[in-house]
Amino acid sequence: MDGFVKLLDLLLFIYFFFMAIVAPLFDGQTALPKHIFHPVLVDLKSWYTQECGDYLVSEKPHFFVGLIWLEILFAWPICLLSLYAIAAGKSWIKTTSLLYGVSTLTSMVAILSEMKNSQRASDKLLMVYYPFLGFAVLAILRGLLPHSSKSVSIGKGSAISRKKRA
Numbered sequence: 001m002d003g004f005v006k007l008l009d010l011l012l013f014i015y016f017f018f019m020a021i022v023a024p025l026f027d028g029q030t031a032l033p034k035h036i037f038h039p040v041l042v043d044l045k046s047w048y049t050q051e052c053g054d055y056l057v058s059e060k061p062h063f064f065v066g067l068i069w070l071e072i073l074f075a076w077p078i079c080l081l082s083l084y085a086i087a088a089g090k091s092w093i094k095t096t097s098l099l100y101g102v103s104t105l106t107s108m109v110a111i112l113s114e115m116k117n118s119q120r121a122s123d124k125l126l127m128v129y130y131p132f133l134g135f136a137v138l139a140i141l142r143g144l145l146p147h148s149s150k151s152v153s154i155g156k157g158s159a160i161s162r163k164k165r166a
Contacts, residue, residue, distance in 0.1 A: 008145070009142070011138060012138060016083045028068075029041065052124055054125055078100045082096040082139075093142065094142065096143075101137065101141075104135070105137065111129060112129055
């Protein structure tokens with residue numbers, strides 16, 4: 001079981017690192033004024049919107065903007081805490097993963113339901129959003145699994161191993 005938990009931690013660390021960058025710089029453009037973002041980021045978002053046909057990003061329906069605010073104010077800080085928890089080998093990764101996973105799963109169900117029921121989403125667009133649903137499930141799973149007492153952190157060592165060395 002420890003090997004599976006370590007693999008899950010590695011996958012989630014990579015995902016949380018990606019989200020730590022994407023949430024404020026890309027998703028933030030949906031809820032915040034465009035002028036506060038670098039033009040390269042605005043152009044990248046415009047390219048993505050046209051390339052994938054993401055009508056939610058371009059039209060900004062109220063429910064979607066609300067979910068983006070939830071991501072910025074709740075999920076993003078939890079994501080940062082989860083990054084630290086994995087890197088430092090903290091046992092509370094279970095709590096932060098569960099919080100992040102449930103929040104993201106709830107948002108993804110709302111978004112994907114809109115996309116499927118509106119019949120406006122291309123397969124390409126759905127394939128952009130489905131991985132987020134999958135990582136939400138992995139985060140929930142990580143929150144339900146026990147914390148390994150032999151946890152190898154990504155940083156300089158877990159708090160337990162540092163105490164033993166001192």
